[in-house]
Amino acid sequence: MEYLIKINLSGGVVSAGDLYEILVIAENAGAQHIRFGNRQQLFFSIPGNELEDMEMEMLQAGIVYEIDADKYPNIISSYVCDTIFSQEGWLREGVYKDIFDLFSYQPRLKINLVDRHQTFVPFFGGNFNFISSDVSNYWYLHVRFPKTSQFYCWPSLIYSNDIPVISKKAEEVILKNRALFYDMPDIDEQLFFDMVTKGTATHMQPMTVPLQLPDFYLPYYEGFNKYDNKYWLGVYRRNELFEISFLKEVCSLCLETRIGQLYTTPWKSILIKGINPGDRNDWGFILDRYRLNVRHASNELNWQIEDMCEEGLTLKQHLVREFEKADLRTYRLSFAIKTQSKTGLLGSIIIKTQPSGNFEVLHTADFNPNSKNYISYKKRVKAQNLVEQLIDLCNSYYQLSQSKTKIVAPLVKEAEDLPANVDVLYQCRHCLTVYDKAYGDELNTIPAGTAFADIDTYTCPVCDADKDSFELMEKR
Template identity: 45%
Template sequence: MKDYSLLKINLMGGIVSPGTLQYILLAAREAGVREISFGARQQLLMYVKAETVRGSGIFDLKNKLDISNIDFEIDTDDFPNIISSYCAEEVFPTGQWISEGIYKDIFDGFDYQPKLKVNISDFQQSFTPFFTGNLNFIASNTQNFWYLYVRPKQTNRIFRFPILIYTLEIPKISKRIEEVIWNNPEMDENEVYEKVIAQGEIISQVIPEDLKLPKFSLPYYEGFNRYGDKTWLGIYRRNETFSVDFLQDICDVCLDTKVGQICITPWKSLIIKGIENKHRSLWDGLLGKHTINVRHAANELNWQVEDLSPEGLALKKSIIREFDDEDVRTFGLSFAIQTRSKSEVFGSVVIKKRNIFNGISSVFDIYHTIDFNPNTRELTLFEKGVNKAHVPEILQRLSKRFYAISSKQEVTVVKEKERKSSDLQLIKVHQCKVCFTVYDERFGDSVNNIAVGVKFADLPKDYCCPVCEASKEEFAEVKVDALLV
């Protein structure tokens, strides 16, 4: 019998109130827990002595959570959390119509625990993933309507639902689709739609245009940051664990200063919004008390490792050390490490461990997404069978390839714009070489009584510039932007 069990608490949408978190932490402390972690799907994770959760110990953690109606799982993952981009709302403004209130309306509508992974995302942000779920709701340009991309469980097949879904219908349609495809992952997408709609109409709209996702750019999500007249604080921990003492103090300061929620990000960090400037010193003091650093390098924040993976974290740290030594640029990239075959990670560069010789040894295969956007799921192999010691070197080569491709794409875009500009906007006119006055047949010359439409060649021989009176021979043919004439 194992000594420890993994207890998981889903924090819907990545939100928890300071009061609820404080209650969980007190119960965890009584059970002997000193550190907890947060997962990529915005869950709270802790290892607890097995007898504690089975109820045979002095303190029964399970009953404590049951009494407070806090949903949890022990050594299972039957109910993956509903994740959202709520944590990015306001702190990374997008100008999109979605708001914190809309997210909460959606969360309140879920009266069941989904067995499928549900993602709810603002399409303008690139902080949280779009397609790591089975049901991926992405806000459209039409207010209060969402695209839905379905990925049946245990498949890489993804299809777009043929209508836009109204905000308050998201919980209902999620439940219907789960019931339809749970035991039929290979069901045809048209059949899925027909079976879902057959259960009753839903508020929807036709899809007016294809979804256009932003170019991936991970914002810096740590430290104190001003927005409006308030401040938000991002906290990242290098070992992806938070002490119970530190989190309890966070809850205390939140409650004392009327901060109503704590956000968990898919990058396993915390974001605390709504800090008033007069309370900044309290947060500075709290970070100082626990010696918490909140200014890690950006090339350390753009990584995702599997939940509770010491091996993955160790590899990440060794790669980052070498990146620092070689001063490697990684802006625009995100890296993911997969050490377990069935786990899911999010990144534009994916490092996958592969066992060889019946598990006696292992190597790493390095992939990248087709366009280096982590939200696209199609991977292409860059290097196969890499020894662990050589992984940083291969990643440096891949980073250089990314920048080379990006530079070529940018040059191509610029040249294409110039070509179109030349084709569509440049016209031939005649310009005086003395004073640079332009004769354009589209407008004629009212000073010299020349009508609209008279070509320059048809002007009288004694025509002269209306400004400086230079002769017709002093005009030269030039190409100019039609909009500037």
């Protein structure tokens, strides 16, 4: 019998000394490898007869952990991106740390703290998705109600120091009123807002500009890379397993060279910043000693898989091999494999396993993994046809990108008054969701090819705004 131990690394950051202590305890309990999860947490497995001794060591070290459970999901953040994948805006190390320090409770719902200028950390994988605005220390909030695909855009910006307060109150409202807000097909968002804000003293600002997200691209997150006058190192493992002895050496070298922190990523890898040029060879020696490659192909790196899921990992490894054989280009695309019905994995292209052994392939309307509008591409795909269907879909993406859709200023004219050669779409002014008749809207059971003007009543599938909230746009 084995036990799975989970430790949350708040925001995906951990000091080298704290991680070393965790590694020693795991090793003493019989673990040989560490895994990192989609929510920047840490896992290891131990034999059943080692549990009691491990718990004693954890207690003495003051380490919070869970056994075979995920009752308290990790708070994830884009802190890992600071100075290397994102240098715009006001969001920096001190702001992240101040917010983490203000959490005086263990959240039971998922919280994301994300810089809107980056695309490395998913924006909408949590229940409470805080996304930085252009106003210093103020955030957008997009709520995804648990076990649903319904998103609610909070109508005002939230101050950094109020994030823990709002999160705690919103969690209490949801969990104490499950019949209203948990796994429900239709949720009263105004009621939710009223219940959360009642008796809650917070600093909010009116939302004058809707959230605008950047085009997606996944930065290459492996190997030695230079920034400013230093280097950062990213390490990815194809089998998701990091040897404890390797990580102990990493921590020791961090301490020796005055690197205080390590970072985990939602792509199940680790990242070390602040490597001095004179120390680069020492890091190379560690990689040599453990025979670690740090230059995998991009189509190996751009996958999201459920945590501790051997079925998904095996399928991913098979698909990557087939992609390599086909020399398939996957730049600006990301993939997710879902073996469970409701997981928060995001991707441009989603592969869902079905009980029959077949697959369903979906993609977002614009192939941006941070989009919340998924379209079913093929259903009941047999295993032997899966690679072919995925290759066709990837090729379709690049064909579409040759005439990439650009949103320009709203058109004053009605669609029927425009020249026949002008292609149009409609965009929600509140959450920027796009309706394109080429795709229709599967969530609202509107088939592809349906003109927006021909829909009698329509509500936004993301924020539930009515049809009048959609503005006519030109598609170029």
